[in-house]
Amino acid sequence: MHIIEGFLPIEHAVGWTLAAVPFVAIGVRQVGRQIRRQPELRMLLGVAAAFAFVLSALKLPSVTGSCSHPTGTGLGAILFGPLAMAPIGAVVLLFQALLLAHGGLTTLGANLVSLAVVGPLVAAGVFRLARRAGASLALGVFLAASLADLMTYVTTSVQLAWAFPDPAGGFAASFAKFAGIFALTQIPLAISEGLLTVVICNALARFNPRELQDLNVLGRREARV
Amino acid sequence: MLIEDAAYGNRWRRVSPAAKAVFALAGLAAAFAAATPRAGLGVSLALVAATVFGARVPAGRYLRVAAPALFFLALSGLSLVFSLQPDGVGGGLAFRATAAGLESFATVGSRSLGALAAMLFLVLTTPLLDIMGLLRRCRTPEVLLEIMVLCYRSLFVFAAAVQDTRTAQAARLGYGSPRLALRSLGQLVANLTLQVWQRAQTLHGAALARNNDGPLRFLPASFAHGRRDVAAAAAAGVALIALARGMA
Secondary structure: OOOOOOOOOHHHHHHHHHHHHHHHHHHHHHHHHHHHHOOOHHHHHHHHHHHHHHHOOOOEEOOOOOEEOOOOHHHHHHHHOHHHHHHHHHHHHHHHHHHHOOOOOOOHHHHHHHHHHHHHHHHHHHHHHHHHOOOOHHHHHHHHHHHHHHHHHHHHHHHHHHHOOEOOOHHHHHHHHHHHHHHHHHHHHHHHHHHHHHHHHHHHHHHOHHHHHHOOOOOHHHHHO | OHHHHHHHHOOOOOOOHHHHHHHHHHHHHHHHHOOOHHHHHHHHHHHHHHHHHHOOOOHHHHHHHHHHHHHHHHHHHHHHHEEEEEOOOOOOEEEEEOHHHHHHHHHHHHHHHHHHHHHHHHHHHOOHHHHHHHHHHOOOOHHHHHHHHHHHHHHHHHHHHHHHHHHHHHHOOOOOOHHHHHHHHHHHHHHHHHHHHHHHHHHHHHHHHOOOOOOOOOOOOOOOOHHHHHHHHHHHHHHHHHHHHHOO
8 A cells, every 4th residue: 555645744754755765775785785796686676676566566366355466575575685675665666656656756755664664674574583483485475475564554554643643532543543444455465465475485486496595585405395 | 558658748758857857846845835725726737737738648648547546545535534433322433524534634635636746747748767867867876776777678578478478377267266366376476586587687698798897878868958948847836836825
């Protein structure tokens, strides 16, 4: 869920942009360093951004019968790491605003924080924790993708509740209202995205285990199986 | 893509992108400077008129591009209009429309319409390659620009691959039920993910074969009367902001 152009008050729009800048700057520095070490990464990141943009245009069937598009934050964070997702996310969100009028320029910072910072950090953290706890690749991927998706919407709810507190109940009532509306559609969609990401990773593990091993997604033993 | 078609086919295609960006930024500033919903609507109408009558973007195409954003704006507006309030009968909570909510929606909705119209003015009159050229002149980090250039040049290839794969899957009843649809979609994305590596390796090989060892450079487009255009856009932008303040 992208916050649309002009929806946030100016102080919130500027505040979220300032909050997003350090993450993008750190991501750009890290990616720049990696590209100097491995020049082939330059093409990979650019093509991956195009892949994420196209992924966001795919319709995802939900268990409630509705459909939406996958956020791709879980898959991206598992494959490329959470820090690389900030610059990739910045480009994808900018392109979505400029090519599809989806999201906006003044809300780019807020959308970046929810979709390209919080989502990937949650996905990478959950995936590592799950794998360390001995969870299978499928369970780790499902938890990472679903929870990343859910936390993205929780963050958006926090952003909207903060900008528009309820006249009677303040921030808490407003958060309950926004999160309640999102929960109706987003919990089933998060489960759908988790399942979809498992299907993708299973297919990758079956046909291209070497690439997943290079990215530290699969262990050596699993890659051989 | 509707936006790209309009960006390459409008009357102001050869006007300096810097001028169009200045006017769009002034439009955004005017949308936020508008103190009343009436002023916000005035700014929106002025920006729509500039896009449709000035740049001659067809009105039908404009509406088709704006429709999803307007739908989301209406949906978001509902959450502002309705507030959680005590039920009064059972002691629970219920959603009720409030006067404060309606007022808030009028303010936020008109501001959002103005900002949306400003963004649509820019994207419907300026191709993305020109915007990227402008960002390069504004000293955007090279890494971000390279990701943008590669993303832009690859996304149409991926879009075509998605379309072809979906057609092939649908022809084999791959989307016959929700379960099959999830499986087909998973296989489609997994296949695309593999293509990310394959295409990146091919591009890297092609760049090396041409002695590329650094940034990807392309010949920037040149625009006649750049300074004159920027001055005119700045004047129009100031007038727009004055309109927003004057209608308050």
